Amino acid sequence: MRRLLILAIALSASAASLAEPSKQEVLKLSMKLMGETMINARTDFEGTIAEFKADKDPKTLELVFLKKPEPGANNVSEDGEVIFFYEASDQVQSDLTNKAFDIRAKRRLTGG
Secondary structure: OHHHHHHHHHHHHHHHHHHOOOHHHHHHHHHHHHHHOEEEEEEEEOOOOOOOOOOOOOOEEEEEEEOOOOOOOOEEOOOOOEEEEOOOOHHHHHHHHHHHHHHHHHHHHOOO
16 A cells, blocks of 8 residues: 555656656747747737637737737737737837747647
8 A cells, every 4th residue: 555655656746747847848949939930910909808819820929919908918828829918018028929938838848
């Protein structure tokens, strides 16, 4: 019984380490994805974030520039496929773009 418990703990720790890619792995894949990804920009989107229909294409990153302020603006979607901006500075745009590629890389590395 004790051996079974030890084996279960070891397998659990092993699975957890496989689920979390290293920073280097994420950075390497992020850089690769940056070179392969097509950027689609929607300027002056008049709808709400909830109304936006993403293209669901993992080979594109959609940049949506909102015409009106809204909660959730200047943020990246959970899957890293869409970034919503409202009057974002160049630095915010750059940070969110990097965050999107990190999310995309982590999802691919973990099978998500």
